[in-house]
Amino acid sequence: MNTPAYGQTAGTQISQEQYDKIKNCTTDLSKKPTSVEYLTHFNCGHVSKDESGKTVRQFTLIVEENQKIPITYEGHIFDGWTFNGTIPGPTIRVTEGDLIRIRVINSNDNTRAHSIYTQPINFGKDNAFTMSGQPGGTISPGRSFTYEFIAGPYGVYPYYCHVEPMADHINRGLYGMMIIDPKDPRPQMTEMAMLLNGYDLDLDLEGPITLPPVAPVEGAQTNLPVNSSGNNNTITETNMSNLTHVSVPSNEEENANDESNSRKERVNEIYTVNGKAFDYMMNPIVLHTGEPYRVFVLNMLEFDPVNSVHVHGAMFDYYSAGTNKTSDYLTDIVTLSQGDRGIMEFTYAYPGTYMFHAHQTLFTDLGWMGLFDVRGNPVDISRTHPT
Numbered sequence: 001m002n003t004p005a006y007g008q009t010a011g012t013q014i015s016q017e018q019y020d021k022i023k024n025c026t027t028d029l030s031k032k033p034t035s036v037e038y039l040t041h042f043n044c045g046h047v048s049k050d051e052s053g054k055t056v057r058q059f060t061l062i063v064e065e066n067q068k069i070p071i072t073y074e075g076h077i078f079d080g081w082t083f084n085g086t087i088p089g090p091t092i093r094v095t096e097g098d099l100i101r102i103r104v105i106n107s108n109d110n111t112r113a114h115s116i117y118t119q120p121i122n123f124g125k126d127n128a129f130t131m132s133g134q135p136g137g138t139i140s141p142g143r144s145f146t147y148e149f150i151a152g153p154y155g156v157y158p159y160y161c162h163v164e165p166m167a168d169h170i171n172r173g174l175y176g177m178m179i180i181d182p183k184d185p186r187p188q189m190t191e192m193a194m195l196l197n198g199y200d201l202d203l204d205l206e207g208p209i210t211l212p213p214v215a216p217v218e219g220a221q222t223n224l225p226v227n228s229s230g231n232n233n234t235i236t237e238t239n240m241s242n243l244t245h246v247s248v249p250s251n252e253e254e255n256a257n258d259e260s261n262s263r264k265e266r267v268n269e270i271y272t273v274n275g276k277a278f279d280y281m282m283n284p285i286v287l288h289t290g291e292p293y294r295v296f297v298l299n300m301l302e303f304d305p306v307n308s309v310h311v312h313g314a315m316f317d318y319y320s321a322g323t324n325k326t327s328d329y330l331t332d333i334v335t336l337s338q339g340d341r342g343i344m345e346f347t348y349a350y351p352g353t354y355m356f357h358a359h360q361t362l363f364t365d366l367g368w369m370g371l372f373d374v375r376g377n378p379v380d381i382s383r384t385h386p387t
């Protein structure tokens with residue numbers, strides 16, 4: 001591969017068509033990519049120009065419940081909810097400054113309201129904030145809504161359903177990645193998308209999450225502690241001790257509360273990159289020595305506070321949130337909270353088979369593990385380092 005061909009000079013002007021081509025935009029917008037194809041399947045929308053010549057990109061996301069999604073090679077079928085039939089949903093790829101229209105159709109057969117949310121929507125004229133009660137906040141079954149916004153700032157973003165209980169709508173699969181590229185292209189290299197997710201298979205634990213009930217206070221007449229003057233605006237030592245009593249139930253009370261009130265801990269049974277456990281163990285990703293690679297990474301894992309990506313055999317430059325063209329640091333591991341994302345860039349010096357996986361061994365054992373199959377002759381890495 002000849003690199004880098006574009007974006008080396010500030011102000012390089014290339015056409016939208018040329019740029020879409022180097023971004024590897026798919027021409028088959030209705031294709032449902034497998035989790036292996038998902039890696040390099042970039043949906044750049046139906047492209048047109050408005051009166052002012054601005055590029056307009058239109059996307060349609062159809063929400064369907066009751067989708068049977070294979071999530072392992074061992075026969076696990078997940079009862080998922082999908083954007084366009086896959087978990088994760090399509091990777092949406094646009095350029096900063098484009099006018100974006102995303103039409104979300106909530107299928108007739110569905111029983112719940114759905115939506116999408118992504119940070120740049122906040123800057124759209126018709127959807128200042130998409131939450132319940134706002135335009136586009138909840139789309140009923142059989143209805144649709146078109147979200148409109150100007151793409152920017154450039155970076156990597158999640159999009160996901162923002163209807164509550166959000167943990168359920170996300171666990172079921174209603175999320176995807178949106179890449180907003182800078183107007184001046186990054187150095188050209190082979191690009192991949194990796195979306196980290198998990199599945200809690202215990203769907204009977206779904207439902208709203210509420211504040212815990214207040215423990216009864218011994219001898220209390222009202223809900224609020226009252227001081228000797230009857231003025232409940234002042235916190236005194238006496239009512240502070242009441243508060244302390246409220247917050248520390250005896251073991252007996254705690255056990256009783258556990259049985260009747262506490263919610264069960266939700267845990268993921270399966271972890272993946274791009275939707276299917278161990279997919280890139282079964283289908284190693286072929287790379288070549290001396291060539292630079294870029295991976296857009298996004299963590300959409302629910303229920304676990306963090307996820308991570310660790311790569312063997314190469315160090316990578318990391319760009320947090322993808323909002324800067326200068327690498328934040330060089331590392332072999334990055335830790336991501338829920339919704340966190342960024343860009344990794346690396347080059348292999350030596351051929352071989354290298355693992356990439358979560359650094360939490362449990363996640364690795366339960367599916368989040370893949371292989372790079374690096375081919376070619378050894379190269380002097382100092383001459384091919386991307387920065």
Ligand SMILES: [Cu+2]
Binds near residue numbers: 113114161162169
């Ligand atoms: Cu939803």
